[in-house]
Amino acid sequence: MYKKIGILALALALIAAGLSAASLILAAKPAEEKTADIQYVLYLGTNDKDTNEPVCAPEEAKEKAKEILIKHFGGYTIQEANGGWVGDDGTLYQEYTLVIYLSDTTADKVHQASDDLIAAFNQSSVLIQMNRTETEFYAGK
DSSP states (O other), X not given: OHHHHHHHHHXXXXXXXXXXXXXXXXXXXXXXXXXXXXEEEEEEEOBOTTTOSBSSOHHHHHHHHHHHHHXXXXXXXXXXXXXXXXXXXXXXXXXXXXXXXXXXXXXXXXXXXXXXXXXXXXXXOOEEEEEEEEEOOOOXX
């Protein structure tokens, strides 16, 4: 009788160990689907660098930026913002600004797109922030 209990206990222990291992593997799986990534955030002013006047109307600026971003990345996220600064002469300058979020790309590709944005909007520069992040394309349960 003790032998049967020992065998049963051993069998239950092996089943429990197997279930524990399986649950650890399944729990680790979503972490494998996440990838380390750099999120690029671009701040694109839309005032001409020489005249400090808007290059175009806000909707036209968004469309112009979208065309460039689609050409380089096939996708994008854009938010509208308003930027401002005080010039050397003490004048407050303001401009319509596009904030562009990009992931799953490289710094070289971002720089190539930025070159096109700088030319299209006659800018001195595009501010680029590079944030280390973890990316996951979650599709539900």
